[in-house]
Amino acid sequence: MFNCALCSVHACNSGDIDRFPRNCPCVNEKTEEIKELYNEKGNLNIARASALVVSEGYCQKTRLEETMDFANKCGFKNIGLAFCIGLANEAKTLSKVFSYNGFNINSVICKNGSIPKEFIDINESTVPMCNPIGQAIFLNETKTELNIILGLCVGHDSLFIKYSVAPVTVFAVKDRVLCHNPLAAIYQADAYYKDKLFPKKK
Template identity: 65%
Template sequence: MYTCAMCSEHYCKKGELEKLPVNCPCNEKEEQEKIKKLYSEAENYKLAHNSALVEAEGYCKKTRLEEIMDFANKCNFKKLGVAFCVGLSNEAKALCSILKHNGFEVNSVVCKNGSIPKEFLNIKDSEKVRPGTYEAMCNPIGQAIFLNNAKTDLNIILGLCVGHDSLFIKYSDAPITVFAVKDRVLAHNPIGALYLSDGYYKNKLYK
């Protein structure tokens, strides 16, 4: 069992490998050598090398949006895809406008593409967000397929729901980065639940 989240020292970060706990992944030398070989593959090397450069150059200076554009430029990704939630249509419009202004070709596909009724997934009317109304299911596989058809170099997730993002990631041909994730309660700042886990949200999260 791996328990890196419970480690208070993180000797891996410091390079103090003689102090590693028994179940540290650093101890798995053979597996780590296999992993390192994967970074020598051209596409993996390009992504890893350029992400390290972006991290250092923008550290505490650039927003995630700026870093995404820097990363795309360093990788020579000119055709970007945006898979977005219909509830973030205004944000998607602003994002695509900024990307286009900075020289990228942008394809964007909304989650409700295809207008497939939720009944297709055997969702009952009582199980809808708004019973008694027409509700189109989210179609993340469609988002991925249409962006694949557009032959995007890099796809950006903007506010897809939990699970829908999983399907989009599964079917996307291009590498993916996340600009924002869905959290309707915390203004799309899901890590806020962790900051509140010892206070207001303690009873909700530690039932």
Template identity: 65%
Template structure:
């Protein structure tokens, strides 16, 4: 069992590997095989450009600026945006900014195909709004169409939990996340953690 989240040692950060706990991934022999994977051309480029982007933008640049910097460092000029219909306005602004800064952008909405939820076996009572036509989210379709457009880097904007998993699974291009879905916390899911010892304590620990 790996328990990095509960570890207070953090020898991985200091480099003092002689002080690692027994179950620390740092001392696992698998690390040698993992390091070999970073020597593969595509992986090395992504890792190298990620490290440069982190260092140059650290506490200075927004997530959006860092995505643009990362894409430029990797030589990616054709970007894809997979977005939720509930964030259509934000998607339009995002695409306008990316295009303004020299990128070619393809965008695909989650409701592409307009496939009714009944296709998945969803009953009327299980819909968000029973009694209405509700198309299912189609993240596989988003991935397929962005693959068809031959995008070099795909950006997730507000896909639902699970739908994002399917999109990542079927995307040919590397995927990065600009924003995630959290309708209750204004798309700031970390808010639940910051309130975990206060306002949300009973809600989060009594399920």
């Protein structure tokens, strides 16, 4: 059992081996095997590129700039964009930015295929179901080298990631209530959202 989220030591970050908790992944025998995976084809390239993006643009570059830097460092030019219809305007701007900066963009909307929700036994809506599997498969056909998620719903993003052949990164997540900033609920977990997140147990 691992409880890194509840750890107050974070010796993994300081390198203080005398303070590693007993259940710390740092002292797990699988760590050496995991390290070897970074030498596999593609993994080292992505690991190095992402580390360089952090060190070179820390607190200076936006997520958008960092995503383009990452793609460039990896040599990825054929980019896929899987987006929600609710963020169609944002997807258009994102696509223009990437295209202007030398990338080839393939984009697939969530409602692709126009499949009725009755197909998955939901009869409460006339709006077609979201089709994240279709988004992944259509982007796979264009042989994208990196796929970007823009505002896919919870669960739909899971299916997209499952079926995507190319590595996936997230530009923005869906949160209709908090303007797509789900961390706001965390920052208010002991205040405004306390009763919702920690309801009294009967």
